[in-house]
Amino acid sequence: MTYPDFKVIVIGGSAGSFSVISNILSRLDPDFRIPIVLCLHRLKHVRSGLVEGLSLKSVINVVEPFDKEKLRPNTVFLAPANYHMFLELDGTISLSTEESLNHSRPSIDHTLLSAAYVYRDKTLGLLLTGANKDGAAGIKRIHDVGGYTIVQDPATCDIDTMPKAALQLFEPSCIASPDKIAEILNGIHRELRSK
Template sequence: MQATDFKIVVIGGSAGSFSVVSAILASIHPQFKIPIVLCLHRLKHVRSGLVEGLSLKSVIKVLEPNDKEKLQYNHVYLAPANYHLFLELDGTIALSTEESFNHSRPSIDYTLSSAAYVYREKALGILLTGANKDGAYGMKDIAGKKGFTIVQDPATCDIDTMPRSALQLFDPNLILSPKEIVQFLNTLPH
């Protein structure tokens, strides 16, 4: 697998992940080519604030996508509050209000699993700190399709339930601290 082969980066996180995602977006190369999709657990009825907060730190444009929006390089797409986000075969985003999964909407598992299905070995999945098991099976799906998987080192997590759940299911390609995740992403094309 060549780093230049990645077509999508999907990052999932929950409790404690805002600071990690902020650090990643503040330190990533400004010309980062691969679309980044963020699926973070959020409050259902708070529709604003997260994009603005991430945008203040990010060197790349951060937005909440509309249904059927086409992915573009050098953009960060944040799953909207109370919507599942799926990646589609035609390179667009699909939003859904289906029932919660793993007590979550958006569900990290749904987003990661759709990335595995669409991008297969060209998907890069990253699972960060969090307080439940959402994301573990989605990461396993990416690994099963020969995609590349990174799990945040549980020792660096505010709450390590999410990464530990993934580590019980499969062996990721890398287990990294937030700083090492940034270093890895900056080895990718820009």
């Protein structure tokens, strides 16, 4: 399959997603170029530990971005605790403490919707295991603007509410297990590298 030149990969997840994203990040090519924006539901008042935990597994750099930080290759940008994370037209990340959406801050929908608006069909959206419907509307929007969408196979989820909510709204480009997701991302990266 031939993929577009993706400018960003945006991943959302909630309950059970730490082990899934750790597995995916551990299997990426070390020179993986496409910036990854990661929005995971997390405890509001626990500010440390998640970056460190992901960094132990990830072959590429994992950071919590500052407001107005620019996206860059070979990096995972993790939404900080208690902040919404948006992508901006100038290639930067903005952080916000506005009201929770879907009972969540950070909200996956906010991050995915902003990616769809900025990068349109050059967006790859990925929705993982989770316990509420946050992210379903956002990943559908990526689909609607022509982006590539992957939903974790509900049969492989700790809690399947989030992927099932998305699958009730639209048919994604791919439904895949965590191992398959890592294969797809590496395939996209290698194709991009060979151009």
